[in-house]
């Protein structure tokens with residue numbers, strides 16, 4: 001298991017790049033990114049470069065590092081993360 005990742009599935013999702021789209025925001029096959037702040041996000045494929053910070057990795061359900069402002073209320077969020085759009 002790689003450091004910083006709950007499991008190899010997360011690492012594979014973050015590190016996945018297809019040959020056609022070096023920018024993960026351009027590729028519909030790229031689902032998960034690691035942000036510059038060290039948080040994980042689901043890519044929103046709306047033609048821009050936005051993502052939703054996630055508190056849990058949907059594949060395995062593990063808790064992920066999340067911004068302090070996201071962590072408040074985490075107990076209420078259940079399995080699927082409460083997420084806010086970030087525009088980087």
Ligand SMILES: [Zn+2]
Pocket residue numbers: 005006007008009010057059060061062
């Ligand atoms: Zn995991």
Ligand SMILES: [Zn+2]
Pocket residue numbers: 018019020021026027028029
């Ligand atoms: Zn692609």
